[in-house]
């Protein structure tokens with residue numbers, strides 16, 4: 169049976185965006201199944217007593233430089249940030265789960281992260297979500313209606329609770345079996361584990 173790489177993330181997380189640009193090639197390179205698993209980072213912070221790094225001014229100053237270094241390193245466009253902070257991502261995360269139901273979570277995720285961190289758009293805005301849905305092949309009307317469905321709300325809560333129960337405290341978080349890795353900068357260790365080293 170092939171291994172699985174579980175990728176827990178939130179569309180509000182710029183480091184999850186960096187990871188999203190790398191996980192697919194990594195999964196192909198190592199021959200494993202990739203599971204995109206949106207969760208609610210704010211709830212993860214609350215449950216674990218953690219805080220967003222940006223709430224510490226010195227860390228926030230470094231974080232913007234760090235992200236610039238990473239986007240250059242990965243060949244991505246420079247990061248822009250939506251004005252709304254913290255980024256209201258609950259609807260986008262639910263929409264990711266709707267996209268997953270239709271096998272479209274990868275294109276949806278790329279479109280959502282691009283909207284937030286390349287175009288600096290507000291993912292809390294219905295018109296932006298509609299645009300992102302359309303760009304990823306979803307029918308915007310029914311998809312946006314579905315995010316209000318209890319099944320989808322529960323699925324996001326379950327992903328969040330499961331990640332916390334398994335040890336998550338931030339994003340992106342990866343699991344190879346029950347081995348957890350935190351951060352886009354740990355993908356080299358993820359790869360090592362996937363290769364059975």
Ligand SMILES: N[C@@H](CCC(=O)N[C@@H](CS)C(=O)NCC(=O)O)C(=O)O
Nearest residue numbers: 181182183221338339340351352353
């Ligand atoms: N060094 C990590 C940083 C990841 C990071 O700071 N993620 C934020 C969300 S964007 C977080 O959850 N931080 C929690 C923490 O640092 O404890 C990386 O390269 O990915």
